[in-house]
Amino acid sequence: MNNIILEARHINKYFHDPVTVKVLDDINFIISKEEFVSVVGKSGCGKSTLLYILSTMDTDFEGDVLIDNESLVHKKEIELARIRNEKIGFIFQFHYLINEFTVLKNVMLPGLKLAHFTEKEIEQRAIEKLEMLDIKDLALKMANKLSGGEKQRVAIARALINNPAIIMGDEPTGNLDKKNREIVFDIFKRLANDYQQTLLIVTHDSTLAEISNRSIEMEDGKIIRQ
Secondary structure, eight states, X not given: OOOEEEEEEEEEEEEESSSEEEEEXXXXXXXXXXXXXXXXXXXXXXXXXXXXXXXXXXXXXXXEEXXXXXXXXXXXXXXXXXXXXXHEEEEOSSOOOOTTSBHHHHHXXXXXXXXXXXXXHHHHHHHHHHHHTTXXXXXXXXXXGSOHHHHHHHHHHHHHTTOOSEEEEXXXXXTSOHHHHHHHHHHHHHHHHTSOOOEEEEOSOHXXXXXXXXXXXXXXXXXXXX
């Protein structure tokens, strides 16, 4: 049985504005099921650029990315959207919740889009995710009434709704104070240890890197340690 969830093969990326600059240079690594991996490095080293390629949001690159043994190269946008929705849960630095919706509806949205279950079943799954993150009591609160830390926990619940093969995060603690960073650290540890969730988190935060199982360190568009 193949336990590889994500594989990057010889990824190269160029920016062309105004001159051509190579921003990712022959990136190769694998992430296995249940691994909690952090990607670290100084600002501008290419880690967020890499994450956007791995998450199917950027398709202008050389090489190949496989998620759950399925290559992302040469796929049409509709196919990439399906993979994104089914296989990837994404957590941004900013939560991107819809303020006019309740917490429950925000968490349900990716499930409603995927439409593998009835609305009632998706609602039940959303409540389970909120309960898992100890924020079930916020379910009927409007998103614009939440604190920053609460919003990020709701964003994590939303990322989990479709039971993704992998959770990807781009500086998910970068906008939080110390107390809320620690809450999110604890959530990631629980997701990895108790729920066997595979995680790939880009971060500047040394504490987050320390609690991950493995760190991939980047410098000037290259992996220098993994």
